[in-house]
Amino acid sequence: MKSVETVIITTLAIDTNAETKAVSEAGGNIGAVVTFSGICRADEKGGKISALFLEHYPGMAEQEIGKHVEEANRRWPLLAARVVHRVGRIEPGETIVFVATASAHREAAFQAAEFIMDYLKTSAPFWKRTEGGGREAWVDANEKDERAAARWK
Amino acid sequence: MKIVYFAWLRERLDKTEEDVDVPASVHTIGDLMMWLKSRGEEYELAFDNPKVIRAAIDKTHVRPETKIAGASEIAFFPPMTGG
Numbered sequence: 001m002k003s004v005e006t007v008i009i010t011t012l013a014i015d016t017n018a019e020t021k022a023v024s025e026a027g028g029n030i031g032a033v034v035t036f037s038g039i040c041r042a043d044e045k046g047g048k049i050s051a052l053f054l055e056h057y058p059g060m061a062e063q064e065i066g067k068h069v070e071e072a073n074r075r076w077p078l079l080a081a082r083v084v085h086r087v088g089r090i091e092p093g094e095t096i097v098f099v100a101t102a103s104a105h106r107e108a109a110f111q112a113a114e115f116i117m118d119y120l121k122t123s124a125p126f127w128k129r130t131e132g133g134g135r136e137a138w139v140d141a142n143e144k145d146e147r148a149a150a151r152w153k
Numbered sequence: 154m155k156i157v158y159f160a161w162l163r164e165r166l167d168k169t170e171e172d173v174d175v176p177a178s179v180h181t182i183g184d185l186m187m188w189l190k191s192r193g194e195e196y197e198l199a200f201d202n203p204k205v206i207r208a209a210i211d212k213t214h215v216r217p218e219t220k221i222a223g224a225s226e227i228a229f230f231p232p233m234t235g236g
Contacts (some may be wrong), residue, residue, distance in 0.1 A: 054235065055160055057228060061210035061235075075161025085235065097236050105201050117236060123214065125228075127160035137159050141232030 003073050004080040007065045009056060011088040014095040019084055020133040026080035030092065032106040036099045042092035044139070046153040048145040049132035054087040057125035061085070072101070075115070076108035082118060085126065113151055122149040159230035162206065165199040174189035180209045185227065207232060
C-alpha cells in the first residue's frame with residue numbers, strides 16, 4: 001500500500017491532537033504512530049523572549065520537506081507521514097513544528113520521525129528571529145543539527 | 154535573472170527580490186556572490202562572508218561552484234534554523 005504523505009505550512013496554530021488523529025486514521029494496517037512536537041521556548045540562550053518569528057521560502061520549504069518524507073518512505077515501511085510547520089509569529093508554549101509517522105511496527109515509525117526532523121532542521125528553508133527584551137535577533141544555525149543529519153548518510 | 158533574499162540578507166539589502174542583468178563573466182553561484190558584493194555598500198555588508206551564505210537555483214540547494222546558466226530564480230539565504 002502506498003503511504004499517505006502530507007506536508008503543510010501554515011500561519012495558524014497547530015492542533016496536535018487533530019494532526020495525530022489524521023495520521024492514526026490514514027488507513028492500512030497501522031500498529032504504531034510516533035509524533036514529535038517542536039515547541040517555542042520562553043528562554044533562548046539565557047534570555048527571555050516574547051515570541052519567535054518564522055520566515056520561510058514558499059515552494060522550496062514544502063519541496064525540501066517532501067523530498068525527505070519520500071526518502072524516509074523509501075528507507076522504512078511507512079504507512080503515513082505528516083509534517084506541519086508553522087510560520088509567522090509564534091509565542092512560547094506554542095507548537096512550531098509537528099511530525100508524525102505511522103507504520104505497522106514501532107521501529108520504522110521512530111526512526112523515520114527522527115530522520116525527517118533531522119533533515120528538516122538542516123535543509124528546509126525556514127529562519128527564526130527572536131522577539132523580546134527590547135531587541136530582535138536572528139537565531140544562529142546549530143552545528144549539532146548538522147551532525148544529527150549527517151549520521152543518516 | 155530573478156534573485157530572492159531571505160532573513161538577514163533580505164534585511165541588510167532591504168529587498169526581498171530583484172531582477173538583475175548578470176555580466177557574461179559571471180558563471181557560478183560563487184562568481185555571482187562576488188559580483189553582487191561589488192554593487193554597493195549594503196551588498197558589501199550582506200555578502201561580507203560568502204562562506205556562511207547558502208544558495209538555491211529554482212528552489213533546489215546548490216553549491217558555490219554550481220553554474221548559473223539556465224537558472225530562472227536564484228535565492229540567497231543564511232543557514233536554515235527551522236523546526
